[in-house]
Amino acid sequence: MATEKKDIRAYSLIELQDFFVAKGDKAFRGKQVYQWLWNKGIHQFDGMTNLSKETRAFLEEHFTINHIAVDQQQRSSDGTIKNAVKLFDGRVVESVLIPVKDRTTACVSSQVGCSLDCKFCATAKLARMRNLNPDEIFDQVVAIDQQSKAYFNRPLSNIVFMGMGEPLMNYKNVLSAIDKITAPSGLGMSPRRITLSTSGLPKLIKKMADDEVQFNLAVSLHTAIQATREQIMPFAEKFPLEDLLASLKYWFEKTGKRVTYEYVVWKGINDNIEHIRALVNFCRQVPSKVNLIEYNAIGDDDFKQADPVIIDQYIEYLTAAHITATIRRSRGKDIDAACGQLANKNQENT
């Protein structure tokens, strides 16, 4: 019976070095392989040209390299590209390339589906199937970097974990992927150009602070009133705003990094002065800024974008309190690639 080959990218550098030593080779060989995998992003043992033919054949015999395949690409009229990304087990997630002036941002997924239940989000309608492995997150970044070079003549400059899934519910793999993306032996990208967005899980926000991460944090707040939050993000019942705020204070004390709040204003939900005051008050507790995100309809009548005058009022109050607030326009709406619209619409197998 053939034993199933293990994915070589599940091994750390030390494990690869030990592996080569155990078979009577040099530890250095492990480093060479590691560099091919994580620095050059190669997907075939045959392409590891500084290894002997025998070594390559040996690796081929014992390991596999599971990798993603960009199955389908849709291009928006605004330049945004949405990728349907096929994983080794046939499941599909989406990733998005967003060109902004002279920069390119990659929006990547961390889970197949999502376990949270935000009422306004298309991804939430999909059950969580599984977490992505570090290499599956890494590969999305490599693929978008290649697209950015091919279509825009420049490398990828920023990464946001704002695709499918809740990154903090896949903590270990997301941090391991970021490690490979930022390490000099990996892609060498600056962690300052990476933003992890969470729906707000206090214990894990504290854990990130303890782990001294170097990337930026965004929190999908949407309301600073607990009762409203429980209505639109039911999981918030277990993670009250008080605890969220305490974790963000801790985050700031430990990292010195201000927090970005993502905030959509909906008609009849949070488009009133009480909500504006609550947000201003919430923002005063921890150095922060607010991104007012345009709502992207997902075919649900309960949620409608608020009138522009109330958005102006939000900006006015926040600005008066010396809190930076920006309006973030949607990108890639025509291909369902905007925030909250990732739902594998064109795929059958989800």
Ligand code: SAH
């Ligand atoms: N689970 C993480 C990562 C997803 S990021 C999080 O919640 O932060 C996706 C962002 O888009 C979040 O800020 C989310 O609240 C927001 N979003 C979800 N549905 C949306 C919609 N229909 N229109 C606009 N933004 C939406």
